[in-house]
Amino acid sequence: ILEDEEGGVVFFAPSLSSASSSSSRFGYASIGSQRQRLPVYKYRTAILYLVETHATTIIVGETGSGKTTQIPQYLKEAGWADGGRVIACTQPRRLAVQSVASRVAEEMDVKLGEEVGYTIRFEDVTNPAATMIKFLTDGVLLREIMDDPLLTKYRYVDSFGSKNLELIWKKLEMVLFCVFPGMVADLLEHIQRRRPELRLIISSATIEAKSMSDFFQTSKKHRGPEDHEFVPRKVPAVLSVEGRGFNVQIHYVVEPVSDYVQATVSTVLSIHDQEPAGDILVFLTGQDDIDAAIQLLAEEAHASRKISSGLIVLPLYSSLPRAEQDLVFSPTPRGKRKVVISTNIAETSLTLEGVVYVVDSGFSKQQFYNPISDIENLVVAPISKASARQRAGRAGRVRPGKCYRLYTEEYFVNEMSSVGIPEMQRSKLVSCVIQLKALGIDNILGFDWPASPPPEAMIRALEVLYSLGVLDDDAKLTSPVGFQAAEIPLDPMISKMILSSNQLGCSEEIITIAAILSIQSIWVSGKGVQKELDEAKLRFAAAEGDHVTFLNVYKGFLQSGKSSQWCHKNYMNYQAMKKVIEIREQLRRTALRLGIVLRSCEGDILAVRKAVTAGFFANASRLEVSDLIFLFPARLEAFSHNGMYKTVRGSQEVYIHPSSVLFRVNPKWVIYHSLVSTDRQYMRNAMTIDPSWLTEAAPHFFQNLRRPDPIAH
Numbered sequence: 198i199l200e201d202e203e204g205g206v207v208f209f210a211p212s213l214s215s216a217s218s219s220s221s222r223f224g225y226a227s228i229g230s231q232r233q234r235l236p237v238y239k240y241r242t243a244i245l246y247l248v249e250t251h252a253t254t255i256i257v258g259e260t261g262s263g264k265t266t267q268i269p270q271y272l273k274e275a276g277w278a279d280g281g282r283v284i285a286c287t288q289p290r291r292l293a294v295q296s297v298a299s300r301v302a303e304e305m306d307v308k309l310g311e312e313v314g315y316t317i318r319f320e321d322v323t324n325p326a327a328t329m330i331k332f333l334t335d336g337v338l339l340r341e342i343m344d345d346p347l348l349t350k351y352r353y354v355d356s357f358g359s360k361n362l363e364l365i366w367k368k369l370e371m372v373l374f375c376v377f378p379g380m381v382a383d384l385l386e387h388i389q390r391r392r393p394e395l396r397l398i399i400s401s402a403t404i405e406a407k408s409m410s411d412f413f414q415t416s417k418k419h420r421g422p423e424d425h426e427f428v429p430r431k432v433p434a435v436l437s438v439e440g441r442g443f444n445v446q447i448h449y450v451v452e453p454v455s456d457y458v459q460a461t462v463s464t465v466l467s468i469h470d471q472e473p474a475g476d477i478l479v480f481l482t483g484q485d486d487i488d489a490a491i492q493l494l495a496e497e498a499h500a501s502r503k504i505s506s507g508l509i510v511l512p513l514y515s516s517l518p519r520a521e522q523d524l525v526f527s528p529t530p531r532g533k534r535k536v537v538i539s540t541n542i543a544e545t546s547l548t549l550e551g552v553v554y555v556v557d558s559g560f561s562k563q564q565f566y567n568p569i570s571d572i573e574n575l576v577v578a579p580i581s582k583a584s585a586r587q588r589a590g591r592a593g594r595v596r597p598g599k600c601y602r603l604y605t606e607e608y609f610v611n612e613m614s615s616v617g618i619p620e621m622q623r624s625k626l627v628s629c630v631i632q633l634k635a636l637g638i639d640n641i642l643g644f645d646w647p648a649s650p651p652p653e654a655m656i657r658a659l660e661v662l663y664s665l666g667v668l669d670d671d672a673k674l675t676s677p678v679g680f681q682a683a684e685i686p687l688d689p690m691i692s693k694m695i696l697s698s699n700q701l702g703c704s705e706e707i708i709t710i711a712a713i714l715s716i717q718s719i720w721v722s723g724k725g726v727q728k729e730l731d732e733a734k735l736r737f738a739a740a741e742g743d744h745v746t747f748l749n750v751y752k753g754f755l756q757s758g759k760s761s762q763w764c765h766k767n768y769m770n771y772q773a774m775k776k777v778i779e780i781r782e783q784l785r786r787t788a789l790r791l792g793i794v795l796r797s798c799e800g801d802i803l804a805v806r807k808a809v810t811a812g813f814f815a816n817a818s819r820l821e822v823s824d825l826i827f828l829f830p831a832r833l834e835a836f837s838h839n840g841m842y843k844t845v846r847g848s849q850e851v852y853i854h855p856s857s858v859l860f861r862v863n864p865k866w867v868i869y870h871s872l873v874s875t876d877r878q879y880m881r882n883a884m885t886i887d888p889s890w891l892t893e894a895a896p897h898f899f900q901n902l903r904r905p906d907p908i909a910h
């Protein structure tokens with residue numbers, strides 16, 4: 198079962214593991230009646246019939262109608278998970294995966310991680326011998342399949358009909374849907390011919406069922422004779438589950454608002470003051486403005502008894518600790534009103550009971566990738582009409598509701614775009630390209646994308662992969678580097694860094710660095726404690742930069758016995774450090790599987806820096822200094838342009854991020870982990886290098902970039 202941003206795709210396939218089957222148990226009485234009240238329940242028989250007789254079924258139903266939590270259970274009850282088969286259901290986000298998995302486990306009255314489990318990146322809560330329903334992100338589904346050594350043999354299989362191919366298809370079919378639901382037109386034909394027992398269910402709240410159905414049909418044009426006795430019907434069935442959505446009255450602001458956080462707060466307060474009981478769901482964009490709104494509401498509550506005694510204000514965003522997430526789903530006590538202030542996570546993937554009022558800021562945080570500058574940014578951007586309708590719909594779940602839009606009707610009608618920009622067109626493509634390549638889909642430019650990504654992004658991705666030695670001159674995965682890199686669940690630059698550490702004898706250190714780099718930040722947020730935080734960082738700071746500093750931090754953490762007090766004392770985020778340990782463990786296992794020898798360089802930091810450079814040479818930049826530097830070569834700082842660097846590849850102006858230990862140190866040459874742009878473009882996590890390592894690491898890449906260098910030694 199696959200769900201995309203807008204809802205999703207449901208599918209399941211026999212698991213390849215030889216899991217023992219447990220007899221299917223019917224009726225989980227405890228929450229039974231609640232389950233029967235959901236709109237999909239009326240369609241249970243119809244759904245099971247359609248799934249039985251059709252290879253693909255499209256189910257459209259409003260958010261909250263029970264698609265995600267119920268359909269997998271129906272399938273299991275009907276025996277689709279017998280014989281070691283697994284019903285897989287993907288969700289677009291990690292938080293949604295965890296939340297629905299625990300809900301379904303609760304409904305079935307089983308322990309999470311047994312019959313019902315979930316897997317998100319770096320966290321596997323399943324039991325291969327027992328799990329029948331498994332929730333996962335689509336990225337993880339892809340990885341799982343790629344982890345299997347079989348896939349690495351893929352390129353050696355060229356004759357159709359070989360035994361291997363059969364097995365590979367079994368894997369492929371799962372993979373393809375998850376990466377690009379609906380993009381597999383050509384392949385679907387083969388897949389369904391070879392796997393008549395495979396069923397795909399596409400479920401969505403907002404999907405255009407008609408166009409999706411057309412898409413699947415047009416892909417079957419060149420069908421040859423079937424090679425299986427029973428073949429389910431190829432034309433997808435479309436079933437619309439009647440929602441029980443109530444009417445939602447829409448209110449617009451008369452004048453555009455200048456500060457939507459402030460406007461949110463006053464709207465919540467006036468609803469609380471004037472409207473009858475019912476919870477409020479507010480859509481803001483991210484943790485920052487959610488925290489700001491909560492702060493403002495707390496100040497109001499301080500001044501008014503009515504507010505302080507009546508309102509329960511709760512945040513909801515993906516990095517929220519588990520216990521706080523759960524609060525959001527707990528029933529509202531009598532006489533109280535819950536206010537959930539959420540990112541767009543509550544737009545389609547999560548359902549909150551009891552919401553009667555929705556406040557819609559009109560914005561959400563969206564990922565945008567600029568292939569020219571190679572910067573991936575989370576940007577606050579206006580939502581689409583489709584999102585606005587979806588948000589409003591959340592108010593009509595239990596009874597007629599109201600939606601307060603913090604934008605004018607004129608804006609909604611005339612200016613808001615009707616649908617959002619597809620994710621494919623605003624994402625960085627390296628990981629996606631490497632995965633397609635690993636699946637043997639070589640003609641990426643001619644691939645049947647439902648929404649073509651911009652050619653610049655594609656070229657950029659191919660270029661990076663080529664320079665990393667992941668792709669060869671024919672744009673095929675290289676052996677072994679390309680195939681190995683495809684198996685590591687991280688950005689290919691990190692993968693390359695890990696692979697290089699093998700030869701350089703510093704894999705233990707590099708794996709630590711990779712684990713820390715995949716966490717947002719290991720430090721506590723600097724708000725109000727900036728000075729103390731800076732001092733704490735200094736205790737670990739290495740002259741070589743952030744990567745080496747991480748090694749010091751990790752060592753300190755281990756020596757402290759992984760103590761939370763130690764973290765607290767050093768302004769480090771204990772939860773983040775625990776996560777680092779977990780991720781590191783997973784990466785170690787991956788590394789072992791890839792044949793990397795786990796070895797520590799015992800303090801040979803040069804090896805570590807060279808390994809980092811082997812992955813990140815493309816992110817090199819050089820301090821800009823005035824030509825007069827030759828007068829006082831030692832006084833770099835005096836001749837620099839306020840710490841301005843230029844990237845070696847695109848000559849972009851960049852600066853060292855204030856959070857880096859190299860901030861204000863400004864060494865001549867650095868490589869950075871990523872760029873973030875705020876008022877300027879900043880390099881996050883920087884490390885000093887010797888420029889000669891660059892040409893060593895990637896001779897082709899730097900061939901045409903040599904320029905006279907006033908500060909070269």
Ligand code: ADP
Nearest residue numbers: 259260261262263264265266267296300526548
């Ligand atoms: P859909 O996938 O159609 O949007 P879901 O299957 O996610 O709907 O949710 C169906 C119903 O299950 C919701 O309306 C809600 O009542 C209940 N539900 C879902 N998740 C939870 C949860 N984490 N806690 C409590 N109830 C939940």
Ligand code: MG
Nearest residue numbers: 264265545546
């Ligand atoms: Mg759902």
